[in-house]
Amino acid sequence: MKEKITKINLGDIFSLCDSIDKDRKYKDQFSELNKKLLKKYGFELPVQVMKYSRDKYHEVLNVPHVIIRIANILIKKTAKESEVLQIENPSALYNLCAGLEDDVAVSVNGDVGSFFASTVKAGNYRIYGNAGRSLLANATAGRCIVEGDADEGAGYCNQGANILIKGNTGPRTGIQMRAGSIITLECLVFGSGLYMAGGNILCLGEKIGKDLGPGMVGGTIYVPYIGKETLGIGTIESKLNSEDYNTIENMLQFFPTDLRVEKISETILVINEKEHDFSGYRKIIAEKD
Amino acid sequence: MKYWGANKMCGISAIIPERKIEGISKKLVDMLIAQQIRGADSAGFALYHEKNDNYGIRVGHHVREEEKIKELIRSLCVERKINEIKIDNLTTNSLEKYITCFYRVEPEKNISEIINAIDNYRGEAWLINYGTSLDIIKDVGLVSDVNKKYSIDKLEDILFGIAHVRTATHTEVTSRNAHPFSTSAMPDIAVVHNGEISNSNKLKNNLQNKGYRFFGDTDTEVIAVWIADKLNSEYSLQDACTEFIEVADGPFTFIVSIPTEVAFVKDRYATRPATAGYCEEGYWAIATDLAGLEAVNAKKNRDSLQPGGVKIFNLK
Numbered sequence: 012m013k014e015k016i017t018k019i020n021l022g023d024i025f026s027l028c029d030s031i032d033k034d035r036k037y038k039d040q041f042s043e044l045n046k047k048l049l050k051k052y053g054f055e056l057p058v059q060v061m062k063y064s065r066d067k068y069h070e071v072l073n074v075p076h077v078i079i080r081i082a083n084i085l086i087k088k089t090a091k092e093s094e095v096l097q098i099e100n101p102s103a104l105y106n107l108c109a110g111l112e113d114d115v116a117v118s119v120n121g122d123v124g125s126f127f128a129s130t131v132k133a134g135n136y137r138i139y140g141n142a143g144r145s146l147l148a149n150a151t152a153g154r155c156i157v158e159g160d161a162d163e164g165a166g167y168c169n170q171g172a173n174i175l176i177k178g179n180t181g182p183r184t185g186i187q188m189r190a191g192s193i194i195t196l197e198c199l200v201f202g203s204g205l206y207m208a209g210g211n212i213l214c215l216g217e218k219i220g221k222d223l224g225p226g227m228v229g230g231t232i233y234v235p236y237i238g239k240e241t242l243g244i245g246t247i248e249s250k251l252n253s254e255d256y257n258t259i260e261n262m263l264q265f266f267p268t269d270l271r272v273e274k275i276s277e278t279i280l281v282i283n284e285k286e287h288d289f290s291g292y293r294k295i296i297a298e299k300d
Numbered sequence: 301m302k303y304w305g306a307n308k309m310c311g312i313s314a315i316i317p318e319r320k321i322e323g324i325s326k327k328l329v330d331m332l333i334a335q336q337i338r339g340a341d342s343a344g345f346a347l348y349h350e351k352n353d354n355y356g357i358r359v360g361h362h363v364r365e366e367e368k369i370k371e372l373i374r375s376l377c378v379e380r381k382i383n384e385i386k387i388d389n390l391t392t393n394s395l396e397k398y399i400t401c402f403y404r405v406e407p408e409k410n411i412s413e414i415i416n417a418i419d420n421y422r423g424e425a426w427l428i429n430y431g432t433s434l435d436i437i438k439d440v441g442l443v444s445d446v447n448k449k450y451s452i453d454k455l456e457d458i459l460f461g462i463a464h465v466r467t468a469t470h471t472e473v474t475s476r477n478a479h480p481f482s483t484s485a486m487p488d489i490a491v492v493h494n495g496e497i498s499n500s501n502k503l504k505n506n507l508q509n510k511g512y513r514f515f516g517d518t519d520t521e522v523i524a525v526w527i528a529d530k531l532n533s534e535y536s537l538q539d540a541c542t543e544f545i546e547v548a549d550g551p552f553t554f555i556v557s558i559p560t561e562v563a564f565v566k567d568r569y570a571t572r573p574a575t576a577g578y579c580e581e582g583y584w585a586i587a588t589d590l591a592g593l594e595a596v597n598a599k600k601n602r603d604s605l606q607p608g609g610v611k612i613f614n615l616k
Contacts, residue, residue, distance in 0.1 A: 068340060068442065075337040103591035105337065122590045125573075141602065143590050144573055160602060162590070163573055181604050182570045201570060201607045220606065 017093040022100035024081050027051065028072040037061060037071045044072060052085055079106055090115040090134075103143065108136065125162070128155060131172070144181070147172045150191075156269055166193045169210060173265040182220070185212045188230060192262045194270075199223065202243070204232045204295070213262055215287065224295045232295040233259060241295070248293045253277065255294060309469075310479070310494040311335035312574060313592055314462040314555050316562050316613040317583035324583075326453040327596045328463040331587055332443040334595035338588060339465035342478035343446040344438025346490035347461040348559060351433045355411050355487070357403045358436060359418055360476055361425035369425050372417050373403055402435075415484045419513050426476060426515035431487030433459075433559050438478035460562065460615060462555050464492035471517050481520045485512050485528035488559050493520040494588055495552030495572040503547065520554070527556050537561045541610045555586055562613040570607040577602045584613055 031043050041061040049055050060080055061071050068074040082104060089096060090113040098117065101107055103124040108117060114133040125143035128136050134153045141159035148164070150172035157165075157174075163181035166174050169188040176184075176195045184203040185193045188210045195213070200220030204212055207227040214234050224232050225243030233255070234241065237248045251259075256277050263272045263282065273281040278290040313331040315324050325347060332343055361369045405414065411430060418425050429436040439446045443465060447453055464479035471477045480490040497503070500519035503526055508514065512525050523544070530540035541556065541563045551571035556563045564576055564586050576586045577598035585598035593599070605611055 068336075103334075103589060103594045122594055124589060124591055141590060160604075162575070162604060163570070179604075181573075182607060 015093070016095040016097060017089050018097045018099060019085060019089060020099040021082055021102060021104065024078055024085070025073070025102075028078070031072055033070075033072060037065050041071045044077075048081065052088070054084055054088060056080060056084075075105070079104055082107060083109060086117075087111060090117075101140070105143070108134075122159070128153065141178070147174055154265060156266065166191070169193065173262075175266045175269060177269075185210070188212070192265065194262060194266070199232070199234060204230065205243070207232070211258060211262055213259060215282065224297075227295075227297045228299075229297060231255070231258070233292055234295065235292055237293045237295075243295075245298045246295050247298050248295055251289060251292050251294055256289060259289060309338060309467050309572070311338035311465045311588040311592065312462070312492045312494050312553065312555055312586065313464070313588075314460075314492075314557070314562060314564070314586040315583055315596070316460050316585075316615065318616065319582055320459065321582060322456070324458040324461055325455040327585070328461050329443060329447050329453045330595045331585065331592040332463050332465050334591040335465055335587060335589045336443055339467035340442055341468045341473045342438060342440045342466045342475065343443040343464065344436065344466075344478045344480050344492075345452055345461055345463045346429075346434060346436045346480040346482070346492070346557060347455060348433050348459045348488070348557070349435065349457055350459065351559070353432075355405050355430060355432055356435065357405060357411070357414060357430040358428040359403065359425060360428050361421065365421065365424045369418075369421065373405075373414055415513070419484075419515075427482075427484050429482035429488075429490065430484070431482075434482065434488040434490060436480050436482055436490060438480065439475045440473055440478065460557070462490060462492050462557050462562070469496065470519070476516055477518055479520055481516070481518065481524045483512070483521065483524040483528050484515070485525050486532055489524055489528050489531070489556065491520055491524040491527070491554055491556045493523060493552060493554040494574065495554070495567070496550045497522055497548050497552055498550035499548065523554055523556065531558070537563050538610055538612050541565045545608050545610070553588070560615055562615070564605065564611040564613070566605045566607060566609050568608045570605065570609070573604070575602055575604045576611060
């Protein structure tokens with residue numbers, strides 16, 4: 012039987028490492044860390060972690076690889092036992108939640124660093140803050156909502172995840188995307204959809220950057236207008252057809268609590284009380300298509 | 301609470317206050333510690349203080365040349381009637397056997413003589429920085445090690461500063477190749493840089509033909525000299541940086557600082573990350589990783605710059 016909600020405070024991991032006496036040998040420090048981890052969380056770190064940290068940082072506690080390793084083992088372990096994970100003090104850690112395979116709802120209070128939830132196979136992620144680079148990189152499934160901004164390469168090599176970014180996005184959003192969808196509410200800037208091979212990107216904001224979809228071979232980018240330099244190399248623009256309107260509607264339905272959609276007509280949707288007339292939208296697709 | 305970001309390239313940082321605030325050097329140390337994972341080879345700080353009446357020169361040289369260099373500068377001071385105010389050995393790095401020394405000299409007009417003399421020791425001695433309000437402190441090792449060695453977080457009366465953690469790519473791991481970089485082309489200029497300038501050799505040749513000296517082999521020094529050249533030609537910092545983006549190839553994000561302005565610059569494709577953020581305490585911070593901004597609570601008005609973007613911060 013899974014517990015309903017589990018809170019993980021990553022600040023505790025920092026405190027746990029800080030509580031260990033650093034004047035002893037690396038081996039002793041590491042074994043004490045493992046003892047404390049076993050007592051508190053029920054797992055230990057492999058000895059290779061110590062060797063790597065010792066060689067690279069001349070320290071075995073409070074070094075990035077150790078902290079991230081503990082955090083991710085703890086998250087994976089807890090995800091198997093819970094339905095909802097609440098992560099506090101994410102401290103912009105890199106690689107947080109990487110490789111999760113359980114269908115768990117994860118909410119993160121704060122900023123996450125680069126490669127958040129990369130290579131995940133399931134899960135619903137919500138970030139109450141900003142995200143670093145390559146959000147949900149290589150994710151094969153799952154859903155992610157970013158309340159703040161997402162840095163460069165959000166949805167990098169996305170293979171089936173659905174991503175909603177409420178704030179600004181960095182350059183090259185959806186780079187090398189294969190499947191899935193990305194919706195941005197504010198902007199879609201330079202190089203987004205670079206080498207895209209599948210999936211859909213939709214921008215509901217008014218800010219469109221230049222060179223969208225350069226080198227794309229598949230997939231579609233929906234934008235409210237086409238500017239002078241909007242089209243990247245090897246792309247063409249065209250009007251939307253009924254199939255596209257359906258696709259957009261389906262994309263919006265992935266986020267029912269965040270995007271309240273009311274259908275006025277085939278081309279007009281009211282999204283969060285704001286009317287969007289998609290008849291004026293344009294799609295960017297690969298030239299050979 | 302510590303913040304860690306993964307193991308990629310360099311990390312850059314800056315703290316630019318709107319008014320005078322305390323603890324800038326401490327904030328820079330915290331930002332670098334937060335971004336330590338981006339580079340564990342060396343760390344460096346360019347700290348600006350109130351303008352001094354005398355010129356300061358920071359020189360790095362091989363330890364075996366210590367007496368010669370000191371004597372040389374001393375002799376130049378005497379010969380040119382420059383009063384040598386202070387000679388202060390800040391550190392000896394026993395591994396590299398390099399030493400950095402800080403000299404204060406006056407007046408300005410003879411500074412070029414000293415720079416010429418240092419240049420003659422090419423390979424054995426080099427200029428780190430010179431000027432009236434800039435001090436560059438850099439060394440190999442983790443941020444915590446460099447901080448411990450130089451007590452950077454305890455330095456007071458700093459107006460603003462930029463900083464860097466390095467993962468070496470093109471050149472060896474020495475304090476000489478650590479960032480920030482300055483130049484003999486103009487005083488009080490500092491550059492920290494994440495990325496590569498692919499055509500740096502071409503730019504360097506052009507600058508050398510103009511008569512500028514280079515004290516190292518890194519592409520970052522090319523940025524410093526190129527910008528200094530333009531500033532000497534009456535360009536504004538904004539215009540100089542905008543033109544640099546046009547002429548330079550490769551992925552780069554850098555911060556260049558002079559006593560009155562700081563510029564945050566991204567290449568034409570914005571291929572290297574960095575974000576500026578504002579803290580309600582009254583300062584702007586720039587960091588490669590969000591972890592850096594988190595460490596100093598710079599959460600407002602975040603701006604990652606568009607491709608080819610230049611953001612100028614004016615110092616009041």
